[in-house]
Amino acid sequence: MTAVLEAEGLGKRYGRRWALSECTLSIPSGHVVGLVGPNGAGKSTLLNLAVGLLAPTQGSLCVFGNRPAADPAQLARVGFVAQDTPTYAGLSVADHLRLGSQMNPKWDNQLAESRINQLGLDFKQKAGKLSGGQRAQLALTLAIAKRPEILILDEPVASLDPLARREFLQILMETVAEHQVSVVLSSHLVADIERVCDYLVVLVSSRVQLTGELDELLSTHHRLIGPRCDPATLPANQYVVEASHTDRQSTLLVRSDGPILDPAWTIEPVSLEDLVLAYMGQGKALESGRRVSGGGEQ
């Protein structure tokens, strides 16, 4: 499987603050990838780097093996919907489609027009007068009708109400099914990711904490509840992500490739939300550990 997006030691600094540092990840093609992480994890920075709006301070990032935004051909392969879905407030919907057709060689005008009709948008309406949901749909239409090979969406539904959010994701899914386009979608809402994604990347303070196909991740993680024990005593093929203890009882979230054989444990499946939260918690712990040791060196 080839990688659509590959980062190696990627870092981006604003003044003295690192928005992303030493990020290494590889995203295979043909997936709808959900990029989740807490606010400030560097999701938006990573995606802006991937479309060439930002240039890395260190490390490298390749999309389809090329530098992002290197030339018109590379730009044509990547569709992008930016955070808060910016459009030109003074230009009408029809003007936006014209913009798309003028600025993209592979522009599919039929697709764009049928989408706008389907959404019930008025072609003469100024983009500044559209609702948040309609504007997001317009931005998505522009990105889709460009006929890219990968669609990158940066928190596209963050500011939408639940209904608009559902509609937006619905259209996104139809497009993926119709045009076989890879998607990378960032969100901090696990429910959205669960609805549309089949591949997960958890990013916590620039580090990839977890990556893999959603089904596989869910089937290899278990919640174990049993008498209090030391997590270090578990078999070698069981990796403890999160552990909590009461006086008598231990609750563990473990990753295990094989079946859990110890009859002392009650085994429960893990929801995606619990899984993501567990890895985020682990990332935070690692991060604070790094900070402490960093402080000691100075």
Added chain:
Amino acid sequence: MIWLAWRQFRLQTCVAVGLLVAVAIAFALTGPHNVHVYDTVVRTCASRGDCPSVTQSFLGRDHLLRDLSLAAILIPVLVGMFWGAPLIAREMETGSFRLAWTQSVTRSRWVAVKLAVVGIACVSVAGLYSLLVTWWSSPFDTINDNPFSIFDLRDIVPIGYAAFAFALGVSAGVMIRRTLPAMAATLVAFAGVRVAVTQWVRPRLISPLHHSGPFKLFTTNGSPAFSGKGAAGAWITSEVTYNAKGKVIGHNGGIGANGGVNFQPVGNSSAKVVLQGVGQCPNNFPNLQRGVNRSNQVSHAMSEAVNKCLASFHLRDAVTYQPVSRYWALQWYELSIFIVLALLLAGISWWWVRRRLN
């Protein structure tokens, strides 16, 4: 891409074209008539001997439109503030650059096309306006016969100013990334550069000519002392007055700190007079009521007494000037300076968007 640059700029273009057309109509309705009056009445005044009254009344025509022609000085700075500064700053402010830069057009091309389309519009508007004003004002300018006093408002230099102001606005917008502060910066920087060029660069573009002669207030025909070759309509950049010992005693045709030429009677005697800052005149003056200066209409006897007094002190006047024959050379030089500055700033903006807005 050209379409987008034009579409975003459509409203401004319509406003500019509308105003240009309105001004052109006003000028077209009055201009030919003015030219006709000038040709039939003013130009033939010498034969009738009524030149002063005829020119006076001609210069009183169309005051409103002549004030409007002064707008030529504002057009470049307006263009810089309202077309240049927001060109890219507004895209940064609203976030729309993230839509534009992720279409299949590279950022370099996007900036280059925007700069070219709007830049050409700026230059065209300034050029057309200057052409209209120069044509319409020509009878008045001929009468005033002082082309350097309206150097900034006529002919080709306004094109250079507009190009420069536009590029300055774009650069300020690109660097500051916010429209309003960029507009303010454009205004301040443009005014600064214009003043600096007018004060220090323009007088030195071509090595100026010098004229030195006795300091006089009135000559026989009543015109100022400076009457060397090319004196008519010349641009006097400096004028220094020396006393007999070669010490500087005044500037710009005046003597002393207050810049005037003052004769004061001594005590109650009206015949004895002191030239302030120099000394007492050896000759007697006719009945002197008050101090005189160059612009006063005075009697023949008075002007003779004044010149006799001045001559006795052996004061000299050194004038540095550009003759009127250099008007067009200076126009071209100044246009070139501002065009080069504009291209430089456009290049910086282009580079900045490519390399620094990351």
